[in-house]
Amino acid sequence: MRASPALLVLLAGVVSALGFAPLQAWPLTLAAFALWLHCVHTAPSLKAALWRSWLFGVAHFTIGNNWIQHAFDFQDRMPPVLGYFAVVGLALYLAVYPMLAGGLAWRLGRGGRAPDAGFALTAGAAWIVTEWLRAVVFTGYAWNPIGVIWVPVPGIAHLAAWIGTYALSGLTVAAAGALLAALHRRWMLPAGMAAAGLALAIGWPLLHAPGPTPPADAPRVRVVQPNIGQDHVADDGYAAEVFDRQLRLSGRPGPAPRLVVWPEGTLNYYIEDGYPLAWYDANPALVRAQVAALLGPRDAALVGGTALFFDRQGQVASAGNSVFAILPDGHLGGRYDKAHLVPYGEYLPMRTLLQPLGLSRLVMGDIDFAPGPGPRAVPVPGFGAIGMQVCYEIIFSGQVVDRAHRPRLLFNPSNDAWFGAWGPPQHLAQARMRAIEEGLPILRSTPTGISAIIDADGRLLATVPRGKAGAIELPLPPAHAPTLFARFGNAIAAVVALFLALTAVAIRRRSR
Structure with missing residues (x-):
């Protein structure tokens, strides 16, 4: 008995999500996308193609985003079971x-009874456009673009340095279409893509060996992971325990300059001067001095905390999810405020309508966070300009660097304690892809893991595993010259999509 197309695309959607971390079964993702494209190509109407593609997407995103449910386990104002409804x-x-990608592939890509190169390339072009739209519409949700499945495959992943993640996603869908075409004995596109992929996977590691060992006096970076999760936030003495644990893990000065980094939001004291006294639980100068006491004269610390913004009447208007630079003399050397905030996480949209219905944001507190000005580099003495991307911001391809003021490295403090078992490795994989795209090393510091030092090729130089307290320290990895993607961003994805579409048209005309 033949399975119904609806069941096939639901199965394909489930399997397609297994290529992401932590499973990283990317061959299954290719096979699942080939099955989805088969169901699209055989759809009897545009309506059927749209329906099948939508079902595929529902299954794909339900499995891939299952970690979102765990964020509801730490919010006492809403029941955890609501998290399952949120995922679906x-x-x-x-x-x-x-659905849109499948509809475009069905309408514009079919040229005969069997799927061919033209259909595969049209599907790839459509996927680039729709995945980019997913990243920008309604503030965007760019989590797990398909191209991220290639992070464990050197060479193929590094195409992102040239074309970006969204274009790599389109080529991945085109490769799935080529696999489908091969099943129908149409070999030109499958043979070409297989040869190119094999050459990249084999050749890139041979041509890009790790660089020379840095000298002993080279600047160093130290990434701290205290391993205190969200379930302890309400405990008495939580702020002091997190602070003391991070102080202990921060090490001591050495002969080389050190940049010590702490996770997002783990400094639970206000450390800026000038707030009304009622807001302080500790003297801000004393808190800064305790951090500065761990720093040598050429060291600096980047710590995740909260800034407060007051209105003209002296009332708190909003807060900033911020990173502060603390210098050896105990003064602040700069501040970055997170720009790409999470709706329903860090602020409640339409608060006047939704709050009376019992809905709340997931981050504790009643004050909404306000967005910062966007990607920018904070100058840190001795280390140059450091780009900041707090937590979720790192997933947005082409939006993580101020291109007019290219930083020396990117710092991505995060709080992945919300994210269950699947979220942290997926988040790390996307950070690695940003390193590849931009040619910049990335430091990731999280309260419970996975913290990492990532080089400019996306390699993991050191990690602290999930659920462990610890710190890692290495020489500061070098940055590459700006990649092609770093220079032009997602304009390249548009060029690749156009190239795939025009090539598909040329193939179609030639076949006629």
Whole structure:
């Protein structure tokens, strides 16, 4: 008995999500996308192609985003079971984008009874456009673009330095289409893509060996992971325990300059001067001095905390999810405020409407966070300009660097304690892809893991595993010259999409 197309695309959607971390079964993702494209190509109407693609997307995003449910385990104002509805509800919306891609492939790509190169390339072009749209519409949700499945495959992943993640996603869908074409004995595109992929996977590691060992006096970076999760936030003495643990893990000065980094939001004291006294639980100068006491004269610390913004009447208007630079003399050397905030996480949209219904944001507190000005580099003496991307911000391809003031490295403090078992490795994989795209090393510091030092090729130089307290320290990895993607951003993805579409048209005309 033949399975119904609806069951096939649901199965394909489930399997397609297994290529992401932590499973990283990327061959299954290729096979699943080939099955989805088969169901699209055999659809009897545009309506059927749209329906099948939407079902595929619902299954794909439900499995890939299952970690979101765990964020509801730490919010006492809403029941944890609501998290399961949130995962499925988000998937119902996100599935619109594969639906659009499938509809475009069906309408513009089919040229005969069997799927061919033209259909595969059209599907790839459509996926680039719709995945980019997913990253920008309604503030964007760019989590797990398909191209991220290649992070464990050197060479193929490093195409992102040239074309970016969204274009790599389109080529991945085109490769799945080529696999489908091969099953129908149409060999030109499958043979070409297989040869190119094999050459990249074999040749890139041979041509890009790790660089020379830095000298002993080279600047060093130290990444701290205290391993205190969200379930302890309400405990008495939580702020002091997190602070003391991070102080202990921060090490001591050595002969080389050190940059010590702490995770997002783990400095639970206000450290800026000038707030009304009622807001302070500790003297801000004393807190800064305790951190500075761990620093040598050429060291600096980057710590994740909260800034407060007051209105003209002296009332708190909003807060900033911020990173502060603390210098050896105990003064602040700069501040970065997170710009790409999480709706329903760090602020409640339409608060006047939703709050009376019992809805709340997931981050504790009643004050909404306000967005900062966007990607920018904070100058840190001795270390140059350091780009900041707090938590979720790092997933947005082409939006993580101020291109007019290219930083020396990127710092990505995060709090992945919300994210269950699947979220942290997925978040880390996307940070590695940003390193590849921009040619910049990235430091990731999280309260419970996975913290990491990532080089400019996306390699993991050192990590602290999830659920462990610890610190890692290495010489500061060098940055590369700006990559092609770093220079032009997602304009390259548009060029690749156009190239795939025009090539598909040329193939179609030639076949006629």
